[in-house]
Amino acid sequence: MRLRITHTTNYRYEPPATGVIQVLRMTPGSHDGQYVADWQIDVSTDTRLDMHYDAFGNVTHVLTVGTTEDLTITAEGLIETSDTGGVLKGTDERFPPQLFLRSTELTEPAAPMLALARELRGDGSGDTIGFLHALMTAINQHITFDDDPTHSGTTAAEAFALRRGVCQDYAHVFIACARAGGVPARFVSGHFLRADGVVHQPAGHAWAEAHVPGLGWVGFDPANGICSTDAHARVAIGLDYLGAAPVRGTRYGGGIETLTVSVKVDQAGRQFQSQ
Numbered sequence: 001m002r003l004r005i006t007h008t009t010n011y012r013y014e015p016p017a018t019g020v021i022q023v024l025r026m027t028p029g030s031h032d033g034q035y036v037a038d039w040q041i042d043v044s045t046d047t048r049l050d051m052h053y054d055a056f057g058n059v060t061h062v063l064t065v066g067t068t069e070d071l072t073i074t075a076e077g078l079i080e081t082s083d084t085g086g087v088l089k090g091t092d093e094r095f096p097p098q099l100f101l102r103s104t105e106l107t108e109p110a111a112p113m114l115a116l117a118r119e120l121r122g123d124g125s126g127d128t129i130g131f132l133h134a135l136m137t138a139i140n141q142h143i144t145f146d147d148d149p150t151h152s153g154t155t156a157a158e159a160f161a162l163r164r165g166v167c168q169d170y171a172h173v174f175i176a177c178a179r180a181g182g183v184p185a186r187f188v189s190g191h192f193l194r195a196d197g198v199v200h201q202p203a204g205h206a207w208a209e210a211h212v213p214g215l216g217w218v219g220f221d222p223a224n225g226i227c228s229t230d231a232h233a234r235v236a237i238g239l240d241y242l243g244a245a246p247v248r249g250t251r252y253g254g255g256i257e258t259l260t261v262s263v264k265v266d267q268a269g270r271q272f273q274s275q
Contacts, residue, residue, distance in 0.1 A: 001080070001081045001082070001193070001230040001231065001267060002037075002078060002079070002080050002081075002267065002268035002269065003078070003079045003080075003081060003191070003193055003231075003233050003265060003266070003267060003268065004076075004077075004078055004264075004265075004266050004267070004268040005075075005076060005077060005078075005079065005191050005233060005263070005264070005265050005266075006074065006075075006076040006263070006264045007026060007074070007075045007076065007191070007204060007246065007261075007262075007263050008072065008073070008074045008075075008261070008262045008263070009072070009073045009074075009246070009247050009259070009260075009261050010070070010071070010072045010073075010259070010260045010261075011070070011071045011072075011257060011258070011259055012069065012070050012257070012258040012260075013068065013069050013070075013071075013251065013254035013255070013256070013257055013258075014069065014254070014255055014256045014258075015069070015253075015254060015255050016067055016068055016069035016253070016254060017067070017068055017069070017251040017252060017253050017254030017257075018066070018067050018252045018253035018254065019064075019065065019066055019067070019251065019252040019253070020063075020064070020065040020068060020071060020249065020250075020251045020252075021062070021063070021064050021065075021249050021250055021251075022062070022063040022065075022073070022247055022248070022249030023060060023061075023062055023063075023247070023248050023249055024041065024049075024060065024061040024062075024063060024073065024075075024246065024247055025054070025058050025059070025060055025189065025235065025236040025244060025245065025246055025247075026041060026061070026073070026075035026235065026246045026247070027039055027041065027059035027061070027075065027235070028059075028077075028079060028190070028233060028234060028235045029057075029058075029059055029091075029092075029234075030090075031088065031089065031090035031091045031234075032084060032088075032089035032090035033081060033082050033083070033084040033088075033089070033090075033230070034079060034080070034081050034082075034233065034234060035079070035080040035081075036077065036078075036079055037077070037078040037079065037080055038077045038078045039075070039076070039077030039078075039079075040075070040076060040077060041061060041073065041074070041075045042073075042074045042076075043063060043065075043071070043072070043073055043074075044070065044071060044072035044073075044074075045065055045068055045070075045071060047063055047064060047065050048063075048064060049061045049062070049063055050062045055094065055095075056094060056095075056236075056237050056238060056243065056244075057091070057092040057093075057094050057237075058235075058236040058237065058238075058244065059236075063249075073247065075246075078268060079233045081230040081231075081232070081233060082230050083229050083230040085227065086218045086219045086220070086227030086228045086229070087215055087216065087217075087218055088209060088216060088217040088218065088219060088234075089216065091217070093217075097184040097211035097217075098184060099184070100179075100184035100185055100186045100211065100239065101179050101182070101184050102179075102239060103176070103179060104239050104240045104242075105155065105240075106153075106154075106155050106156060106172055106240040106241060106242065107155075107156050107172050107175050107176040107179070107239070107240050108155065108156070108157060108176065109156065109157065109176040109177060109179075109180045110156075110157035110160060110161065112160065112161075113156065113157065113160050113173065113176055113177050113180065114180050116135075116138060116177055117135070117177045117178075117180035117181040118180075118181075120134045120135055120138065120177075120181070121181035121182070124181065124182050128183060128212050128213060129212050129215070129218070131181060131183070132178065132183065132210050132212070132218070132220060133220075135174060135177055135178060135181070135220075135222075136174060136220045136221075136222045136225060137225060139170055139173050139174050139177070139222040140170070140222050140223070140224075140225040142160070142163060142173075143159065143160070143163055143164060143165055143169065143170055143173065143222075144163060144164050145164075145165070145166065145167075145170075145223060146164040146165065146166075147166050147202070148164075149162055149164050149165070150162065150164065150165045150166060150168075150169050152168070152241060152245070154168075154169060154172075155172070156169070156172035156173045156175070156176040157176075159172065159173055160173050166203075166206075166223070167205055167206040167207065167221075167223040168206045168241050170206075170207075170222040170223040171187055171188070171206045171207055171208045171222065171223070171241075172187070172240060172241065173222070174208045174210075174220060174222045175187060175208050175240070178208070178210050183210050183211065183212075184210065184211040185208055185209065185210040185211070186208065186209050186217075186237050186238065186239060187206065187208060187237065187238050187239065187240050187241055187243065187244050188206065188207050188208060188209055188219065188228075188234055188235075188236070188237050188244065189204060189205075189206050189235050189236045189237075189238075189241070189244040189245065189246060190204065190205055190206070190207070190232060190233050190234045190235040190236075191204055191205050191232070191233040191235070191263065191265045192205035192221075192224070192231055192232055192233070192265065193231040193232075193233075193265050193266070193267060194231075194265070195231070199264050199265055199266040200262065200263070200264055201262075201263040201264070201265065202261065202262070202263070203261050203263060204235070204246055204261075204263055205221075205223075205232070206223075206241065206244075207219055207220060207221035207222070207223070207228060207232065208220050208221075208222070209228075209237065219232065219234075233265070
């Protein structure tokens with residue numbers, strides 16, 4: 001599948017900020033099942049983008065801007081994908097899987113989540129892939145998609161208790177429960193081609209990867225109740241959202257900051273009237 005992706009982030013500062021520093025993880029990499037045919041990042045003002053690879057191997061750019069009242073960052077390109085059944089191969093793995101058993105503030109499990117992991121995992125000697133599929137289904141059924149009650153700082157425990165959230169929350173809950181069951185798991189940020197034909201989205205997508213003996217890393221998308229497919233475009237990984245967020249940074253001065261994000265994911269060459 002050929003995915004055409006445009007991810008636009010706009011900041012407005014009133015009064016103007018005297019300086020802005022942003023760390024961008026908006027550039028995907030190629031691996032088995034995903035080939036980046038074309039990709040670029042454009043910034044609305046004169047700036048310098050310093051590129052490096054972070055500790056997890058994510059392509060990372062550091063953006064520094066002086067006084068500004070309006071800043072737009074656009075990442076866009078073409079990615080060719082193929083369905084690998086969710087199994088990830090050909091990536092630059094810089095750490096052993098056990099690192100991804102480490103809990104974070106966003107993925108610390110609450111008692112009901114530990115109980116769910118114990119119920120599905122048993123004594124830990126059973127089928128790991130079966131546990132993960134059961135966990136994905138349980139979370140998909142437990143949480144209702146709702147972008148109102150949660151935000152980027154919502155923890156897995158809070159989302160689980162609310163029983164509402166967005167894809168980031170589904171992923172955090174899955175990661176927390178998988179780790180509680182002794183399975184290394186990590187956060188993935190990226191993009192998803194919706195099956196209903198809607199190409200304009202208010203944000204990127206998020207899912208999880210878990211390490212399965214004999215298979216390696218496998219993608220699980222609990223928000224959609226499926227393993228990752230050729231409709232998923234993988235961009236960055238981390239222990240949680242904070243390590244894989246498309247844009248993170250700080251500003252100096254200024255008053256009110258207004259953030260607007262728009263994403264378009266379409267199948268290249270597909271012709272239809274989008275809404």
